[in-house]
Amino acid sequence: MAMVSEFLTQLSFNIGANEPTYPTVVPVVDFNPDRDAARIETSIKTKGVDEQTIIEVLTKRTYSQRRDVAFAYEKKAKKDMISALKGALSGSLKTVILGLMNSTAEYDASVIRGSIKGAGTDEETLIEVLCSRSNDELVEIKKVYMELFKKDLEKDVAGDTSGNFAKLLLALVQTKRAAPSSIIDYEKIDDDARALFEAGIKMKGTDVPTWISIMSERSVPHLQKVFQRYKSYSPYDMQESIVKEVKGDLQKSFLVLVKCFENKQLYFANRLNEAMKSKGAKEQMVTRIIVSRCEVDLKKICSEYKTNFGESVQKTILEHTKGDYQKVLLSLCGPEE
Numbered sequence: 001m002a003m004v005s006e007f008l009t010q011l012s013f014n015i016g017a018n019e020p021t022y023p024t025v026v027p028v029v030d031f032n033p034d035r036d037a038a039r040i041e042t043s044i045k046t047k048g049v050d051e052q053t054i055i056e057v058l059t060k061r062t063y064s065q066r067r068d069v070a071f072a073y074e075k076k077a078k079k080d081m082i083s084a085l086k087g088a089l090s091g092s093l094k095t096v097i098l099g100l101m102n103s104t105a106e107y108d109a110s111v112i113r114g115s116i117k118g119a120g121t122d123e124e125t126l127i128e129v130l131c132s133r134s135n136d137e138l139v140e141i142k143k144v145y146m147e148l149f150k151k152d153l154e155k156d157v158a159g160d161t162s163g164n165f166a167k168l169l170l171a172l173v174q175t176k177r178a179a180p181s182s183i184i185d186y187e188k189i190d191d192d193a194r195a196l197f198e199a200g201i202k203m204k205g206t207d208v209p210t211w212i213s214i215m216s217e218r219s220v221p222h223l224q225k226v227f228q229r230y231k232s233y234s235p236y237d238m239q240e241s242i243v244k245e246v247k248g249d250l251q252k253s254f255l256v257l258v259k260c261f262e263n264k265q266l267y268f269a270n271r272l273n274e275a276m277k278s279k280g281a282k283e284q285m286v287t288r289i290i291v292s293r294c295e296v297d298l299k300k301i302c303s304e305y306k307t308n309f310g311e312s313v314q315k316t317i318l319e320h321t322k323g324d325y326q327k328v329l330l331s332l333c334g335p336e337e
């Protein structure tokens with residue numbers, strides 16, 4: 001018996017640790033950081049700056065390879081590569097390239113910091129990031145947030161939000177979500193589905209803390225089954241129930257969570273479409289999604305995009321952006337499939 005449970009523990013640990021990734025940016029084979037550093041140096045020194053080469057080199061290397069290039073550059077040029085790029089580039093291209101010089105967790109932490117710093121809060125960005133990242137990603141983001149800003153993410157989130165919205169975000173930041181288990185607990189699935197129903201549609205008002213604890217503590221595969229089961233109790237599915245029961249930022253947050261539990265890449269595909277096709281061209285949103293997901297799941301986001309909108313992300317980028325910004329986005333998305 002001891003051996004069986006040991007085996008099961010290990011199995012569920014492995015499932016949690018090996019979340020599949022679908023990156024568009026992968027390690028380049030035949031990597032030579034000194035050669036790359038020399039190319040970057042020449043590009044920066046070229047009159048008018050050779051943006052094309054900078055894009056070619058830095059978007060076709062992973063973060064860890066870009067770090068090696070930066071290290072080689074510093075040794076060779078006796079200058080910091082990020083500062084040199086800052087001076088050489090401008091506009092949206094600069095934002096993307098500087099974004100790429102961060103690890104995914106550093107980038108996310110900076111986005112969160114940017115959305116809560118100063119007066120007012122950019123709730124939309126805060127919700128997108130905190131409600132879409134996996135538990136493992138949030139653990140890493142919290143650690144990096146402390147390293148970069150010498151501040152506690154939980155305290156910052158609590159200081160900038162209020163009410164049930166704050167409680168939900170805090171519960172997510174506390175990263176108490178269970179790891180996926182190899183054992184399907186049908187009884188618990190039924191209990192949770194009924195509890196969600198009784199705390200919402202069935203009662204007058206909403207027992208928000210019950211919703212928060214179920215949605216922030218259960219594993220994603222478990223919740224997917226809970227939402228299926230939920231339909232046998234409620235005349236409305238989970239997303240419809242959220243719309244009926246709660247309002248404002250709390251509603252938006254629950255919706256992003258549930259959409260991501262059901263199909264995270266479809267959620268991002270919709271966000272990309274919305275951002276690129278909106279009148280005010282939400283460039284920050286496009287940049288944020290592509291930079292933060294290119295080494296995580298951008299490939300799958302692109303395929304969900306094509307399935308849903310009948311055209312490729314690449315085609316939408318061609319139609320809605322221009323210049324070096326267009327080039328860098330296309331390069332990060334990779335070839336159309």
Ligand SMILES: [Ca+2]
Nearest residue numbers: 200201203205
């Ligand atoms: Ca209700």
